[in-house]
Amino acid sequence: MAAAFAHSAVAAPTPADTTQDRLETLLEQRVEAAAKYDQSVHDAAASVTVITAEDIERHGYRTIDDVLRTVRSFYITNDRNYAYAGMRGFGRPGDYNNRILLLVDGHAMNDDVYGAAPLGTELAGVDLHTVERIEIVRGPGSALYGANAMLATINVVTKTPKQMSPLRLDLESGSNGYMKGGAALARVLANGVQLSVSGQASNIDGSDLYYSQYDNPATNNGIAHDLDWDHYYGLQGKMDAHEFKVQALWASRDKGVPTGAWGVDFNDPGAHTLDKHGYLDVQYEHAFDANRSLLARAYANRYTYEGGYPTGGIDIQDASDGRWFGLELRHLWDLSSNNRLVAGFEAQKHTRSDYRLWNDGVLLFDRNVAFDLYSGYVQEELQPRTWLSLMLGVRLDDYSDYDASWSPRAALIVNPMPSSALKLLYGEAFRVPTFYERYYDDPAAGYKTNNDLQPEEGNTYEAVWEQDIADGFTGTASLFRNEFEGLIDIALDPSDSLFVNRNLTRAHAQGIELELRGNAGLVTGYTSYSHQEAKDANGAWLTNSPHHLAKAGVVVPVVSFLRCGIEAQYETGRLTVYGTETDPFFLTNLNLTTTFHPFATQATASLLVKNLFDQPYATPGGFEHAQPAIEQDGRTIVLGFETRF
Numbered sequence: 001m002a003a004a005f006a007h008s009a010v011a012a013p014t015p016a017d018t019t020q021d022r023l024e025t026l027l028e029q030r031v032e033a034a035a036k037y038d039q040s041v042h043d044a045a046a047s048v049t050v051i052t053a054e055d056i057e058r059h060g061y062r063t064i065d066d067v068l069r070t071v072r073s074f075y076i077t078n079d080r081n082y083a084y085a086g087m088r089g090f091g092r093p094g095d096y097n098n099r100i101l102l103l104v105d106g107h108a109m110n111d112d113v114y115g116a117a118p119l120g121t122e123l124a125g126v127d128l129h130t131v132e133r134i135e136i137v138r139g140p141g142s143a144l145y146g147a148n149a150m151l152a153t154i155n156v157v158t159k160t161p162k163q164m165s166p167l168r169l170d171l172e173s174g175s176n177g178y179m180k181g182g183a184a185l186a187r188v189l190a191n192g193v194q195l196s197v198s199g200q201a202s203n204i205d206g207s208d209l210y211y212s213q214y215d216n217p218a219t220n221n222g223i224a225h226d227l228d229w230d231h232y233y234g235l236q237g238k239m240d241a242h243e244f245k246v247q248a249l250w251a252s253r254d255k256g257v258p259t260g261a262w263g264v265d266f267n268d269p270g271a272h273t274l275d276k277h278g279y280l281d282v283q284y285e286h287a288f289d290a291n292r293s294l295l296a297r298a299y300a301n302r303y304t305y306e307g308g309y310p311t312g313g314i315d316i317q318d319a320s321d322g323r324w325f326g327l328e329l330r331h332l333w334d335l336s337s338n339n340r341l342v343a344g345f346e347a348q349k350h351t352r353s354d355y356r357l358w359n360d361g362v363l364l365f366d367r368n369v370a371f372d373l374y375s376g377y378v379q380e381e382l383q384p385r386t387w388l389s390l391m392l393g394v395r396l397d398d399y400s401d402y403d404a405s406w407s408p409r410a411a412l413i414v415n416p417m418p419s420s421a422l423k424l425l426y427g428e429a430f431r432v433p434t435f436y437e438r439y440y441d442d443p444a445a446g447y448k449t450n451n452d453l454q455p456e457e458g459n460t461y462e463a464v465w466e467q468d469i470a471d472g473f474t475g476t477a478s479l480f481r482n483e484f485e486g487l488i489d490i491a492l493d494p495s496d497s498l499f500v501n502r503n504l505t506r507a508h509a510q511g512i513e514l515e516l517r518g519n520a521g522l523v524t525g526y527t528s529y530s531h532q533e534a535k536d537a538n539g540a541w542l543t544n545s546p547h548h549l550a551k552a553g554v555v556v557p558v559v560s561f562l563r564c565g566i567e568a569q570y571e572t573g574r575l576t577v578y579g580t581e582t583d584p585f586f587l588t589n590l591n592l593t594t595t596f597h598p599f600a601t602q603a604t605a606s607l608l609v610k611n612l613f614d615q616p617y618a619t620p621g622g623f624e625h626a627q628p629a630i631e632q633d634g635r636t637i638v639l640g641f642e643t644r645f
Helices: 019-024 053-059 064-068 217-222 435-439
Strands: 048-052 074-078 083-087 100-104 131-138 152-158 167-174 178-188 194-204 230-241 244-256 272-287 292-311 314-336 339-359 362-368 371-385 388-399 405-414 420-431 456-469 473-485 488-493 498-503 507-520 523-536 548-559 562-571 585-596 602-610 618-620 629-631 636-644
Touching: 048 053, 053 131, 053 548, 053 562, 053 585, 064 074, 064 083, 064 131, 064 152, 074 618, 339 435
Parallel strands: 100 152
Antiparallel strands: 048 131, 074 083, 131 152, 167 178, 167 636, 178 194, 194 230, 230 244, 244 272, 272 292, 292 314, 314 339, 339 362, 339 371, 371 388, 388 405, 405 420, 420 456, 456 473, 473 507, 488 498, 507 523, 523 548, 548 562, 562 585, 585 602, 602 636, 618 629
């Protein structure tokens, strides 16, 4: 870990961007999200997985949820509207990913109305062709990031303009009327200023879907016709002018809702949701010398949502608007070669966080809650011996409408050999209720408000062993226990038969994770197994929580110009909110890629087949669905072509 203190965060070197280097030194891959500065996975006080640009291309990932399906301890739920990530046994129905913090180049993407992390096509502003790596940091991150970072922190690191081709164009077509086009332009000016802009747009027609719960002539015999459509587009721009960096993003996703959720008229084409995300982030980073640096960051965010819910022949609509801006100051100071201090302050002003509901022009609910947040954090890392490192950190978050919350963190890292690391980790996290959880009130739809809802809290204990194995392989074993107090969950109030969010009693999850990653010459691969037991205070199995997850992937050269990526995922059943259990499933994905060089350009063609053997499977729905579980896609095919100039 001494190398981590030898360079400032500004000047820390980046390893060569070659596949061979990345695969042979997995524990030396770089990660920023674990400590808010650049360090190796080996040194990070967390259990970290890094998905590289090569992984994305060779396995054909299109969205963040595609990536997380392959990562140990993660599992995905899709209700045909949004994709949700569960992790280490916690994936509460209806939580909108608000216990996972999503960052894009260090900028938080969770909105301030639902607390949602956009993991599917809603994150249309980020084309995965432009991503350099995805950092997945398990465990609580509240000591650095505050609320939402309860289960994990995911940082999507996009390529710098210097890492990009001057011009990239791509086109894709596939099953269910899928069409997508994307482009990226990058320039490095004579004065060293770097500029890039990228964008993508897609149209998905979707397929007809059958739901037995609606199988009668009045509801089209249970067939949702042409309602699983998805239209999205997005833009991202970056400027790197030495000590100044500017990034901006805009994304829009309009999605049809075919499931009849929230009691809407089944098979009505007016059922849809529209999400828009945007931000502007300006950073100034200055290195005073080799040991001290300062980062100042100002940002502004906008999130809007609109929904159509035709019910009983009445055009019911709702909308949300979130607007906030903030300032962060962060100072990194290497007090000595074995002592690093990071301290920071952050202030946020949320001018709008609202929800509106109306039908046929009649306003039913309209409320805006503006609030402020002031935070301070400090973290110190010590290396009293070459084989021993200690980390202590704490953050204070003071909301204008809640009591202040302290989030401590501690780690002990022992390196019995240079190729080994034993990490003993402890962290606390919290999450304030979202606007929607606390204030949503619509008795006609079966829901009521709870003004007394309080923040939930969690503790995590973890032991991780990481081992570099000969011939380019890395093994990881982890034991963990998560404990939650005052878990926010939706429940039915028997006094009035209305659903309400409440701070339920305690819940916990514990388990083991095993993983092996690496390469053997031209062949690369991974395999992992996770066992998790998530229960409430009464010992009952939590909903939407599989006990066993097994995953494997391999990339092999078929011939000199053709690579074949194969991935397999096995998952045991999950308990639904209606007390039923989904069937276990085994999925296989296949991706073929070939690269060639026509007319002095580089071109890549790909064939992706998801759910290769057309296996039927379903993931749990929420209380808003009549279906206990939502059927997922069968076999789908995507053809892609990309060229770089």
